[in-house]
Every structure is written in structure tokens, then in C-alpha cells.
Amino acid sequence: MPVTATVTGDGKNITIHISGQFNFSVYKEFREAYQRSAQPANTTYVIDMAGTDYMDSSALGMLLLLRERAGGERSEIAITHCNPEIRKIFKISNFDRLFKID
Amino acid sequence: MAKPLQSLPDGGATPATAALEPLRFLIVDDERTNLLVLRAILERDGHQVIQAVDGAEAVSVFERDRPDMVLMDVMMPQMDGYEATRRIKNLAGSHFVPVIFLTALTDETALARCIEAGGDDFLTKPYNRVLLSSKITALLRLRELYRVREQQRDQIQFHHQRLQQEQTLAERIFSKVVHRGCLDNPAIRYLVSPVALFNGDLLLAARRPSGGLLVMLGDFTGHGLPAAVGSLPAAEIFYEMTAKGYSISEIIGEINQKLKAMLPPELFLAVCLLELDVSGGSLAVWNGGIPDVLIRSAQGKTLRRLPSNHLPLGIVNNAELDRTTDLVRLDAGDRIYLYTDGLTEAANSEGEMFGEGRLSQCLAEAVEDPYAFLCATLKRFRGDIEQRDDITLIELTAAACGQSAATESPVSIVPPHPPAHWRVMLELKIDALRQANPLPVVLQLVTELQALNEHRERIYLIVAEMFNNALEHGLLRLDSALKDSSQGFADYYEHRALALAALTEGWVAIELVHEPHASGGRLTIQVRDSGPGFVGQATPDAADDAIASGRGLLLLHSLCKSVIVHPPGNHVEAVYEWP
Numbered sequence: 001m002p003v004t005a006t007v008t009g010d011g012k013n014i015t016i017h018i019s020g021q022f023n024f025s026v027y028k029e030f031r032e033a034y035q036r037s038a039q040p041a042n043t044t045y046v047i048d049m050a051g052t053d054y055m056d057s058s059a060l061g062m063l064l065l066l067r068e069r070a071g072g073e074r075s076e077i078a079i080t081h082c083n084p085e086i087r088k089i090f091k092i093s094n095f096d097r098l099f100k101i102d
Numbered sequence: 103m104a105k106p107l108q109s110l111p112d113g114g115a116t117p118a119t120a121a122l123e124p125l126r127f128l129i130v131d132d133e134r135t136n137l138l139v140l141r142a143i144l145e146r147d148g149h150q151v152i153q154a155v156d157g158a159e160a161v162s163v164f165e166r167d168r169p170d171m172v173l174m175d176v177m178m179p180q181m182d183g184y185e186a187t188r189r190i191k192n193l194a195g196s197h198f199v200p201v202i203f204l205t206a207l208t209d210e211t212a213l214a215r216c217i218e219a220g221g222d223d224f225l226t227k228p229y230n231r232v233l234l235s236s237k238i239t240a241l242l243r244l245r246e247l248y249r250v251r252e253q254q255r256d257q258i259q260f261h262h263q264r265l266q267q268e269q270t271l272a273e274r275i276f277s278k279v280v281h282r283g284c285l286d287n288p289a290i291r292y293l294v295s296p297v298a299l300f301n302g303d304l305l306l307a308a309r310r311p312s313g314g315l316l317v318m319l320g321d322f323t324g325h326g327l328p329a330a331v332g333s334l335p336a337a338e339i340f341y342e343m344t345a346k347g348y349s350i351s352e353i354i355g356e357i358n359q360k361l362k363a364m365l366p367p368e369l370f371l372a373v374c375l376l377e378l379d380v381s382g383g384s385l386a387v388w389n390g391g392i393p394d395v396l397i398r399s400a401q402g403k404t405l406r407r408l409p410s411n412h413l414p415l416g417i418v419n420n421a422e423l424d425r426t427t428d429l430v431r432l433d434a435g436d437r438i439y440l441y442t443d444g445l446t447e448a449a450n451s452e453g454e455m456f457g458e459g460r461l462s463q464c465l466a467e468a469v470e471d472p473y474a475f476l477c478a479t480l481k482r483f484r485g486d487i488e489q490r491d492d493i494t495l496i497e498l499t500a501a502a503c504g505q506s507a508a509t510e511s512p513v514s515i516v517p518p519h520p521p522a523h524w525r526v527m528l529e530l531k532i533d534a535l536r537q538a539n540p541l542p543v544v545l546q547l548v549t550e551l552q553a554l555n556e557h558r559e560r561i562y563l564i565v566a567e568m569f570n571n572a573l574e575h576g577l578l579r580l581d582s583a584l585k586d587s588s589q590g591f592a593d594y595y596e597h598r599a600l601a602l603a604a605l606t607e608g609w610v611a612i613e614l615v616h617e618p619h620a621s622g623g624r625l626t627i628q629v630r631d632s633g634p635g636f637v638g639q640a641t642p643d644a645a646d647d648a649i650a651s652g653r654g655l656l657l658l659h660s661l662c663k664s665v666i667v668h669p670p671g672n673h674v675e676a677v678y679e680w681p
Contacts, residue, residue, distance in 0.1 A: 057321075057323040057372075058323060058368075060323060060370075061323045061367075061368030061369060061370070062368060064367045064368050064370070064417060065367050065368045067367070068367040073422075091409075091410075092372075092391055092392070092393060092409075092410045093372065093391045093410070093413070093414055094390065094391065094410060094411065094412055094413045094414075095413075097413055098413070098417070098418075
């Protein structure tokens with residue numbers, strides 16, 4: 001499975017791991033993964049990209065969908081373990097203003 | 103519209119097979135007894151039967167009556183069953199008409215020939231009724247499958263055609279809106295791959311009334327129709343606001359607000375908006391999500407980078423969007439490069455990407471024509487690889503972009519209104535000056551009241567020069583000598599923003615008076631400011647100590663019938679006459 005989700009803390013924390021390519025082909029799985037929270041606005045999300053090789057702009061779109069569901073400006077979404085290529089894509093799009101990226 | 107029902111065979115019983123309506127069988131045999139037996143079996147099952155006694159007759163009966171299924175003997179005079187089957191299958195085309203061979207032969211080669219000739223099954227003589235019915239039922243199932251597949255194929259074809267027609271139509275609308283700008287300006291060279299054309303990359307260029315050149319490169323997430331639909335309002339806003347003289351950050355704000363309201367959350371537009379001023383001496387940049395803008399000095403000695411430092415458009419509201427622009431000074435021979443990531447991601451036959459390294463190397467080469475060199479290098483790198491990416495690359499040449507402003511912009515053929523009497527007075531207090539730009543409003547007034555379309559550019563230049571002079575030098579007391587050094591140029595605009603924010607009172611007033619004169623009209627423009635004027639300086643006509651403001655005055659003199667600077671210098675009056 002390219003997308004797996006771990007739910008902890010009574011469903012208040014969701015960690016989503018994406019392996020391989022993060023693009024439109026995992027749209028459905030990614031959606032299903034973040035929809036596992038019962039109270040989306042009270043959930044903190046971690047997108048773990050340790051296994052992600054490649055990301056395109058449709059992945060940015062999916063992250064925006066998650067952000068919308070998680071409460072927009074009040075959302076808490078961290079993105080971790082990005083490889084340099086992916087980090088560059090985040091940098092160009094200035095997504096560090098919308099997500100915690102390390 | 104309903105065809106009269108085919109008369110059913112005697113008894114008119116409901117067919118015993120899976121078919122919903124009685125089927126028409128063609129039976130072919132040169133022996134009358136065989137035909138009789140077959141007919142009896144089929145009619146008992148409720149089917150309609152037509153017959154032929156040799157292959158040639160079978161083909162002509164098939165052509166005439168188009169039966170649903172054929173039972174075919176092999177050995178016959180005139181034309182044998184193999185040949186008849188070949189012809190019948192040929193006539194049926196993509197329509198599935200099952201053919202069952204009826205044969206006394208039992209050797210494998212003969213049976214294989216039946217299938218080769220296009221037969222779908224075979225039945226050995228003497229006929230077994232149950233076996234025949236089962237084979238018919240099985241073939242009917244297959245036939246039904248074919249029918250559904252055929253229907254679906256036709257539907258897909260129909261939808262595909264309609265989609266293509268719609269796409270062609272959309273492309274025409276799209277190119278009307280998107281490609282009406284001035285990409286043919288000699289200062290611009292560009293490469294847009296066909297894949298990119300209707301696919302999410304957006305390249306627009308237009309002139310300001312004052313002659314400055316605006317270029318916008320956009321890249322939508324998602325491709326195809328959604329991107330094209332989103333491109334339309336973005337392009338409209340870009341052209342309209344550029345023509346009215348709005349600033350880059352105002353244009354960005356308007357497009358962002360529109361897209362934010364219109365697009366679903368996962369769609370956004372990465373945008374870089376550039377403005378090359380009329381002299382080609384400075385570049386204003388707003389970059390949200392597009393790769394670094396590259397500025398190559400003459401001979402490729404240096405390569406400056408202006409990275410994306412904003413969010414793409416359509417994601418956050420204007421309140422959260424930083425719309426400040428970066429200003430850089432350009433030197434003669436500077437060339438500006440702008441591209442979408444399709445360029446650096448273009449792959450060669452080994453799957454290796456072109457990359458930023460190769461791009462920078464290309465631009466660092468001391469070649470006469472770096473753009474052509476880059477395009478050739480890219481082409482060589484990719485070889486025969488089919489283009490999958492949206493590649494857009496633009497080169498802007500700093501010098502001489504604004505020489506033909508008035509002649510090149512599409513001149514409206516609407517004649518001016520007959521010269522009339524009117525007077526407009528606009529006074530902006532400091533809080534208004536901080537938040538609004540009065541120039542588009544003034545230009546709009548002149549257009550509405552007098553339809554001076556052919557004079558728009560010149561009037562805009564005059565008012566803009568007078569207003570900026572009043573604000574920057576009269577009110578904010580900025581030293582224009584700052585503009586002359588490369589660093590100072592950026593500093594100047596930073597000072598301007600700081601001084602404007604710090605000022606607690608002051609105003610600038612613009613007054614326009616129009617009256618008939620000779621065969622045309624006379625527009626008197628007066629700009630006053632609350633500043634102290636430039637007391638103790640030389641007369642404005644000889645004010646060559648302040649080079650930039652001197653330049654401004656020279657420009658005014660060249661455009662106006664007369665220019666008067668009223669002492670102490672906080673009131674300038676210019677007269678513009680039109681024929």
C-alpha cells in the first residue's frame with residue numbers, strides 16, 4: 001500500500017505515510033487516510049514522507065484539501081522527512097506558510 | 103415509427119431461447135431433407151427461418167435479409183460453406199453474426215478450417231436437437247455481449263467526438279481571450295510546447311498606458327479543461343487592469359480573490375508577474391510558485407536569481423497574501439528568463455532530467471544569442487523523446503522594450519466625443535494615498551468623458567509623472583539621486599514605502615479641466631501637494647541637479663503644449679491639446 005495511516009490518541013493524531021510517488025494515483029487512498037478522523041478540526045496530522053520519492057503539483061492540491069478539512073488556517077498539519085527534491089517543491093510554492101515543514 | 107412486426111412462424115410461440123425477440127436464421131444446405139429437419143427444430147423453438155441451397159445463394163440471401171444467425175453446410179455446389187462464410191462475415195463487418203458449420207466431416211483439419219473461415223462453432227451430422235439448441239443459446243450469449251460492446255463503442259465514439267468538438271470550440275474561445283496580448287513585442291521571445299498550450303501553462307503579455315510591459319506566466323495545478331476554465335478570468339483581469347494602469351500588486355490581488363472564490367481547494371495557480379518599465383531600466387517582480395526568475399548580464403558574466411517568495415494564487419484570501427513586489431535595476435544587455443518546471447524536468451532517452459544545472463550552464467556561456475543556444479541545447483538533450491511536459495520558456499530583453507508603445511497597442515477606432523466643458527477635482531489625503539492609486543480612476547474619467555482613446559497613453563504618462571513627482575518629492579521628500587545606483591534603486595522604493603507609512607498628514611490634489619479649443623480640445627492638468635515645494639533651487643527648467651526629476655520635466659515638456667511649475671514648486675500645471 002503506498003498510503004498507510006496510523007491513528008493514535010483516541011483518533012486525535014493521524015500520521016499518514018506515503019511511499020513511492022505522491023501524485024494523483026494515490027488520491028483516493030490519501031483521502032481515505034485523512035478521513036479516518038472523526039473530528040477533523042480537532043485532529044493533528046503528520047504527513048511522513050520518509051518513503052516518498054517524488055511529488056508533483058497534484059500532491060500539493062491534495063495537501064490543500066486536507067488543510068481545508070482540518071480547519072484551514074486553524075489546521076495543524078506537519079510534514080516530515082522530505083527529501084531535497086520535495087523540499088524544493090515546497091520552497092518554490094512557499095507552502096511552509098501553510099504547513100509545518102521540517 | 104415502429105416497423106410492422108415480422109410475421110412469426112406458425113403458432114407464433116414465445117422463443118424458447120434467451121432471446122427477447124424471435125431470431126431469424128439462415129440455414130444453408132444442398133440437401134432438402136437436412137433443411138426440413140433444421141427448419142422443424144428451429145421453428146419449434148419459435149425462430150423464423152430462411153434458407154439457401156448453396157453458398158452463392160446464401161450470400162445473396164444474407165445480403166438481402168440480414169439474418170441474425172447462420173447454419174452452414176460445408177460441401178455444396180457453386181460455392182462451398184467456407185467461402186460463403188468468409189463473404190458473409192465480411193458483409194457483416196463489425197456486426198456479430200454467428201455462423202455454425204453443419205458437417206458430416208469429423209477429421210480435425212476440416213473442423214479447424216471451419217473456424218479459420220470465420221465459423222464460430224460446428225455441429226456434426228446427424229443433428230442432435232438438444233446439442234443444437236445449446237450451441238445456439240451459447241452463441242446468443244456471445245452475440246449479446248458483442249451487441250453491448252458495440253453499443254458502448256458507439257457511445258464512446260460519440261462522446262469522444264463531442265468532446266473533441268467541444269475542446270476545439272473551447273480552444274478557440276481560450277485563444278481569443280488569452281492570446282490577444284502583445285507577445286509579438288520584439289523584447290519578448292518565447293517557447294510554448296504544444297502540450298502546454300491548452301494544458302495549464304498561461305503566458306500573457308500586455309502594455310501599460312505608460313508604455314511599461316507586463317508579462318505573466320502562470321502554471322495551474324491539474325491540466326486540461328479545469329486549468330483552461332480557470333485561465334479565462336485570470337487573463338481577463340490581467341488585460342483589463344493592465345490597460346487601466348493598475349499596479350502589479352493590485353492585479354495579483356484581483357486575480358487571487360477571483361480564483362479563491364472560484365476554484366475548489368485543491369486547484370491553484372502558480373504565477374509570476376513581471377513589469378519591465380518603459381526605459382527597460384527596472385524590473386518589478388511578484389513570484390508565487392514559479393521557478394526562479396533568472397537575470398543574465400551581458401556575456402553571461404552574472405546570473406541573478408529572483409526566487410518565488412509568495413504563495414500561489416487561489417489558496418488564501420487577500421488579507422493573508424503578501425502582495426509586495428520586488429524591484430531590481432537592470433543594466434543594458436540584461437536578459438530575463440522565466441520558465442515553468444516542465445523545462446528543467448524535460449527528460450532524455452535515459453530518463454535523466456534537463457535540470458537547473460544545465461540551464462544555468464547554458465546561460466553562463468558567453469554566446470551572442472543565449473536564448474537560441476538554450477533552445478538548441480534543450481533540443482539536443484531530449485533527442486527524439488516525445489514531449490510529455492508543458493514547457494514554457496520566455497526571454498525578455500531589457501533594452502528598448504517601450505519604443506513603440508503608442509503605435510503598437512491596438513488603437514481603438516472609436517473617435518473622441520466632441521470637445522466639451524468639464525472639470526474634475528480629486529484630492530487624496532494621506533490615508534487615501536496610502537491605500538489607493540488614483541491613476542486608473544483619472545484615466546477612466548478621461549476615457550468616459552471624452553473618449554480620448556488615442557491619447558490615453560500620453561495623458562496617463564503626464565498625470566502619472568506629475569502625481570508621482572508630487573507624492574515622492576513634494577510630500578515624501580525623497581531624493582531621486584538615490585535611484586541612480588543599483589542598490590539605491592531598491593532602497594528608494596523601500597524608503598518610499600516607509601516614508602508613506604510614517605507620514606501623518608498631507609494631501610495631493612489632481613485637477614483636470616477640459617474645454618474646446620481650435621478643432622479639438624484642451625486638457626489642463628494641475629497637480630498640487632501640501633509639501634513646501636523646492637525652495638531655493640534653480641528654476642525647474644534648468645533643474646539638472648536633480649537628474650531624475652529633470653528627466654520627468656523633460657518628458658512632460660515633450661508631451662505637453664506647456665508646463666508651468668508655480669512657485670514654490672508644489673503646484674505644477676500642464677496643458678495637453680488634441681486635434
